[in-house]
Amino acid sequence: MSNPRDRLLELARRQGTSLASLSEMIGRNPTYLQQFIRKGSPRKLEEQDRRVLAGFFGVDEEELGGGGASGAGGEEKSYAPRARLPLDAAWIDVPRLALAASAGPGATVAEEEPFDAFRFSRRWLREQGLDGSMLSAIAVEGDSMEPLLRAGDEVLVDRRPQPFRDGIHVVRMGETLLVKRVAAQGRGRFTLLSQNLAYPPQEVSADEIEIVGRVVWKSGRI
Incomplete structure (x- = not known):
């Protein structure tokens, strides 16, 4: 041996x-x-x-x-x-926060307090390159990200500070949260894009938004 x-x-x-x-x-x-x-x-x-x-x-x-x-x-x-x-070693509880990110006009920011948790395999998170301590789950409201994200889906948000890459993010604008596809336009400008073509793109400056985190996973009914 x-x-x-x-x-x-x-x-x-x-x-x-x-x-x-x-x-x-x-x-x-x-x-x-x-x-x-x-x-x-x-x-x-x-x-x-x-x-x-x-x-x-x-x-x-x-x-x-x-x-x-x-x-x-x-x-x-x-x-x-x-x-x-053991469960407490093999799994990580990711908090479900009592707030929602809107795929429509904007969801008012509520208390960012966990009311429940999703339990993820520690190994699976590691395989995905994710840090469980920097994840949280929030609900989606509205229809602007359909069919990718539907109202009632919950998304896993990676809040680690990291260089920006185009993709689906949760962003804060004033007192509202949005979930959008965010694309950098250069010169401190971004475009917020919806999957639902009924919603036009929205151009914003870097000082108008705070990128809360990148959406890395979703759950929802089929």
Whole structure:
């Protein structure tokens, strides 16, 4: 059996996951697994930590130091089904905010307080290049983005600061929120575009709008 420290490091690199994020996933301080691998402290992973990590990577616990009858620590081999990642470690709750972004004339900004949450797979978010702590979900009102977005759909908004790219964004104009396709026109000008051709494009200057975030996912009835 390979060294559990080497194996853990190999799995983390293969998955593209940092040791700090894995440490936080198992409820430890960010340097915990770095110290385990580099300094040998702790000497071996605790059973619960090992179980969570093995479930996350989809490997047998023995690969991370779980011993069979003759394995490390003299632990008995378990023939129970492989443990899976606990819900609080495998999933991230993204808040559903009590406000809406209009695909029509504009929705008045309400209290930005969560009333519920969508639960997303931590792995899926990572595969999409998304940071769960910078996401929120809001509802769509109006019909200007039909058929792409319909009234009652909810959209996932990525609020990370990042260089602007044309695409569908939630923008704030004064006291209203809009969800539109936003295209840069240069010289500090933007065009707000609707999917529904009954709504004409709207040209605005950079100081007239605040780009809240990029829409990266939607949910809604079929």
